[in-house]
């Protein structure tokens with residue numbers, strides 16, 4: 001029963017596959033690949049536009065300043081992807097603390113961003129590199145416990 | 155008379171127990187979950203598939219992901235049918251699974267192993283069929299394999315599969331020690347989103363011969379063995395993933411060697427409600443018949 005030599009062989013193959021995938025030659029930063037400020041502005045506009053129409057999350061934005069949100073999101077994505085920007089907004093915890101967001105809201109927002117990037121023709125693997133930078137923010141954005149309704153007091 | 159009474163009270167007990175269980179589920183659910191079913195709150199493909207014994211996983215290995223598209227606030231569930239057609243045999247599986255609040259998974263699968271024309275050559279009779287019930291439970295322990303993209307920490311779950319084969323006499327005749335057994339496993343699953351790569355490693359403690367189709371324990375060994383099950387999948391789009399898996403196996407029976415299993419698969423998920431998986435699968439040697447390779451096809455429906 002050669003379980004362990006096979007296990008180590010399998011791990012070796014998996015690690016090799018991961019390395020190959022991680023290392024394709026790339027020009028510039030993710031910021032460049034997403035089309036710099038102009039590209040990010042279009043992506044963010046598409047995302048916010050979709051979020052405001054999405055029955056799963058649109059109510060959350062009732063009291064929000066949408067113009068400000070668009071601008072801040074663009075700057076935040078710019079900084080995250082290696083662009084020459086400064087993000088002057090609030091931290092993610094402070095910005096979302098009163099919204100009582102649940103995991104499904106976070107994922108719905110991710111889907112609006114995916115749809116926006118699809119519409120801009122961003123390749124799937126490039127999309128995932130941006131999503132990988134945003135995903136850990138769920139710890140600050142999603143409330144520790146889900147409330148009855150987003151935006152409602154717990 | 156006694157019997158009728160006993161039957162009556164038995165029915166009543168079952169009925170009351172079912173009612174109590176249902177009520178407990180509804181009351182223990184977060185308040186908001188009750189009016190939102192199906193929730194479908196997870197991202198597509200992040201609920202995994204259903205593996206060949208009915209647990210949430212890949213095709214061969216159980217994963218640490220909890221099946222169904224319910225998040226911590228909801229329940230997800232699915233049904234599936236899988237056919238594995240290899241050189242001499244056909245393994246068909248029908249099953250159902252539920253994921254509770256992205257924490258607990260319960261599954262049931264019934265497997266039919268059809269020996270076809272080979273059954274006669276093996277002395278079992280043409281078209282002889284083994285079948286087995288697999289009851290599965292899985293508990294997610296820690297980690298978020300999908301969203302915690304800033305750490306290497308995988309999502310980790312433990313699980314068990316209780317299997318009952320319906321061919322006790324034949325199993326005894328081929329040298330198996332038992333017609334039922336329990337597999338215990340620990341699975342670690344991690345999505346490397348920047349690489350669009352999902353990796354899984356599972357260690358299973360098992361006495362099962364050919365996953366239990368040929369019984370549990372044998373005349374060569376009756377002990378639990380640690381076996382390794384690895385999966386790697388690359389996401390090509392939101393609706394297509396390709397990957398490969400490897401599963402080592404024990405070798406407990408004298409009459410026939412048992413080999414490792416592997417597959418290479420492509421999965422299509424047109425929506426969160428449907429997935430179709432096709433694979434090349436190699437099950438090695440089964441019941442003295444070598445080179446059992448062929449096709450794995452699985453359809454899954456759920457929310």
Ligand code: HEM
Pocket residue numbers: 057060061063064065069072073076088089090091095096099101105106107109134135137138141
């Ligand atoms: C990765 C996910 C997310 C990112 C990166 C993100 C980012 C941001 C940023 C940069 C701001 C502006 C902060 C400020 O006002 O100073 C903001 C505000 C806001 N976000 Fe998010 N957000 C995410 C998820 C969500 C989700 C899931 C929702 C709701 C479903 C949401 C709803 C809001 C609302 C309503 C505001 C405005 C708050 C206000 O004006 O007081 N966000 N977000």
